[in-house]
Amino acid sequence: MRGIFRGAAFGLIAALSLSACGSGDSDDNPLSGSSGDSDGKALVVGSANFPENQLLAEIYAQALEAKDLKVTRKFDIGAREVYYDQIVKGGISVFPEYNGALLAVAVDEKSTATSTEDINAELKAKLPSSVEILDSAAAEDKDSVTVTPETAEKYNLKTLADLKPVAGDMTIGAGSEFKTRTQGGVGLKTVYGVEFGKFQPLDAGAQSTLIDLLKSDKVQAANIYTTDPAIIEDKLVVLEDPKNLFSSQNVTPLVYKSAVNDTAQAALNGVSAKLTTEDLLEMMKRLVNDKEDASTVAKDWLTEAGLAG
Incomplete structure (x- = not known):
């Protein structure tokens, strides 16, 4: 995407x-x-x-x-x-x-x-x-669900599948279209059985805002693009996608x-x-x-x- x-x-x-x-x-x-x-x-x-x-x-x-x-x-x-x-x-x-x-x-x-x-x-x-x-x-350079190191450690998150038992207690931030896309919220539920408790929509171009929300724990997961420099700068954890939800x-x-x-x-x-x-x-x-x-x-x-x- x-x-x-x-x-x-x-x-x-x-x-x-x-x-x-x-x-x-x-x-x-x-x-x-x-x-x-x-x-x-x-x-x-x-x-x-x-x-x-x-x-x-x-x-x-x-x-x-x-x-x-x-x-x-x-x-x-x-x-x-x-x-x-x-x-x-x-x-x-x-x-x-x-x-x-x-x-x-x-x-x-x-x-x-x-x-x-x-x-x-x-x-x-x-x-x-x-x-x-x-x-x-x-x-x-693709879509991902990304979390902070603290969230990854707290819930022992490595792959998207690991979100299933804990996503209900989490808020995911993403572009507004993410919620209804197959390569988004719909696919997370059908492919991995993952359904987040809350969804925080943002404009598609608001990656820096999204990262700020993630770092401040206002959202616990975010749809971050995999070549965003913040992944290195802030040591963010990109969850693995073994079932290729994201093309x-x-x-x-x-x-x-x-x-x-x-x-x-x-x-x-x-x-x-x-x-x-x-x-x-x-x-x-x-x-x-x-x-x-x-x-x-x-x-x-x-x-x-x-x-x-």
Whole structure:
């Protein structure tokens, strides 16, 4: 769900300056047709209009450049409704996607797939012939039910199933839509038998308020996105979801087939092989809380992963 509503969720931080992410051949038109690397043209790496996706696009761009491939950066394009057709038509060569949201929003709104394997299988079968997904990373940015360390210890909470005997005494805070969604309150009850005593609704973009309520024990559980820097800062506990109530949202390269050769594919798959949710959490902390430059954060991670040029 994060991929579907992330524009609102990042409303509080979307104004961050990511000038390095927007660098590159900004005068070039990304919609002028397919851009390949085999004939000397630059690969067009695009991003959506929120900081995490721009960071991921910068990682992709630098990984490709480390293989001596020419790259044009076209970041901050907008929401999926804006950029998806550009990828399908070849105006963008490479894009960091979230597989669950890509399937549910752009490819098959009726899909019920939730696991990484099932989602990717459907994407491979249903995507337009001009594009394909490459390897998915372990890194995910998805919904979670998260508690404080004190609450986790008090009730011995590790997984969503552990909430069943105690949720009736707890209040969960979340966006107002969470209460009636299958990937939300409805699913918690049907899949795990979990029903909270009270529900505290908030606007979808009010993550910082939600975290404050959680830390002050005004809510005892919260629907937090798994790459929110507060998880590290405040040592919050993300409850495991063994039954995949919340669909997988693995970071996955979506590419225009004819633009991306074997070298480029290997570079992007190399990123996916190394990138974890913990990595993304730490990078988002540096980007959002510490106000570091996205280009520097990306370079540091690629160096540590052995993928820098």
